[in-house]
Amino acid sequence: MMVYVSHHVSPICALQTLAVNAALSSESDKIALLALKDKLTNRDPHALPSWNQSLHFCAWEGITCSRRHMRVSALQLQNQDWGGTLAFGGILISCVAFISIYLVKKKAKKLATTSLALQYGYVKVSYGELHQATNGFSSSNLVGAGRFGTVYRGILVHFERPVAVKVLKLQTRAASKSFMAECKALGKIKHRNLLSILTCCSSVDYKGDDFKAIVFEFMPNGSLETLLHNTIEDSESTNPGLSLMQRVNIALDVAFALDYLHNDLEEAVVHCDIKPSNVVLDDEVVAHLGDFGLARLVHGAASCSSSNQASSSAIKGTIGYIPPEYGASGLVSAEGDMYSYGILLLEMITRKKPTDSMFGEDLSLHKFCNMATLDGITEIVDSRLLIPIDHQERRRVTQQQNLEDTIRECLVSFARIGVACSQEFPNQRISVKDVITELHAINQKLSC
Structure with missing residues (x-):
């Protein structure tokens, strides 16, 4: 049985060789694991949070038990910030067995390549911490699902505000590539209208299966799709949805993000x-462009010339x-992004999907x-856009000219874009x- 730990864990070096007793009960495994935790973590209360009395030890992070006897059969902690190896001479025993520490270059290399959090300077989080933050990835914390991942709301001790945890569906084709593309695309870029990565996790779950997740800022107002389409048709007076001014500002926010990605980076995205x-929209209805799982880097300005296009093996x-x-x-x-953006604008104004x-x-x-x-x-257009929600907005506009004419002009201009x-x-296609x-x-006309 092997467990990957750090060569920095000095207390292990002082452990003595103890006899192996194969007849010990499963309770002794639990006692031994808790003793091992104390040695490895120097009694850090935040380390290995799943290793507690409320869970059966077979559900603890990194523990695999035999189905027949419910005894520890494997112990894998390579997702921790450790870099060496513990070798057990036999099965786990109540007193921690003889442990020898040596570095394994192959495993150390694997840890270095999978620790994206360290690569981009993020706070490192483990699978156990994300499991605890989302209440075991509970359906009550589910906030969305996409092609490559499922998103949960969570609370992490590292951050003051709630977070969104996107768990990659690794059984889906290209999900791992999506994870790497998203981390690479957003790892070194920051913009007010981009959904920021807080940290990421490449690890194994409690069953020993591969696990990858990206942690983002949590957006209280959800996605634009939800606000556009998940409204109650027969209660428009009490559930007005997004106003025309809000939709114009959201369109501007996304345009700012695209301008930054296409024109302000050495390698355009x-x-x-x-x-x-x-x-997605924050608590002030400011839009943030997210989900860079399909993103591609383009050398130089992202123009339509053949030298500045990125090849793709699939649509x-x-x-x-x-x-x-x-x-x-x-x-x-x-230009491809601009086409998609144009369809998004038309969907925003009509509330009809393409x-x-x-x-x-x-x-x-x-x-x-166009017609x-x-x-x-x-x-x-969405009929709610013909009725101004803000009474102050109504007063401002009517002082300038007829309200209906102003709204109609703005709607036509928005649709033409x-x-x-x-x-x-x-x-x-028009440039960003x-x-x-x-x-x-349009914004100025509505604000007058």
Whole structure:
């Protein structure tokens, strides 16, 4: 039986050789484990939190028990910040057995490559801590699920505010690549409108299976998709959803994030999966772009030239938001992100998904909105946008001009931006900087 620990744990060096007794009871295993914990952690109360009296020792972190006798058969703690090896001469005994410590280069290398938290300077957290923070990844703490992971709300002692723990579905194809891509993309970039990684964990769970998770800031207002679509239809007066001003500001926030990713980094980042479920909102309804599991790095400015596109072995994105050229070329670009962003804007204004049953070969969300921008905008938009929620906003606007005309003009301008972003050909799409300029103009008109 092997356990990976640190060559820095000096108390182990003083342990004496003790006799091995194979007939000991399972209770002696528990006593021995607790004694081992004290030796390894110098009685640190925060270390190995699952090793406590409330759980059966077979459920403790790193412990594997035989099914027949419920005795310890394996002890794996390689996810801890340790780097050496403990070798047990036999089964675990009530008094800690003779232990020898030696470094194993292969295992040390594995620890170095999987410890992404240390690589990017994050606070290191273990599987046990995340298990405890989310109440055992309880369904009551479930806040969302996606293609590659499930997200839980949790409380970690390392952070003052609640966190979101994204547990990767490692049985899903490319989930591990998604984990690495997300850590790499967000490991060294910071922006007000990007969902920040707080830390990450690459470890094993209590069953000895691989476990990977990313810890983010928790966003109290959830995703844009939830706010757009999970509303009660027959109670609009009491559940108005997002106002036009809020939607314009959210669109601006996402545009700021894309401008930063595409134009302000030495290696531009192409997100590849812009959609409402990947836009989350904090307690002040500020939007943050998240889920970089499909992101690609592009050398230099992320233009549409062949030298600045990133190759992809599979179509990247979500059906309905994937730009047409991705299916033909397999190359991703900033212009591809702009197409997806344009579809997002059109969904924000209409509350219709691009995969809605009304859309097919002859009609798309893009065509639907394009046809309505001249004189039919009020017929296609979310009806709640035609009624101002803020009475002060109503007073300000009516002092300038007719309220309905102002709202209609802003809706048309917003829809035209979405249509311009989602043109079929990449070189026909509006740039993110022009988008920001036009959204600012709408914002100013609504604020007057």
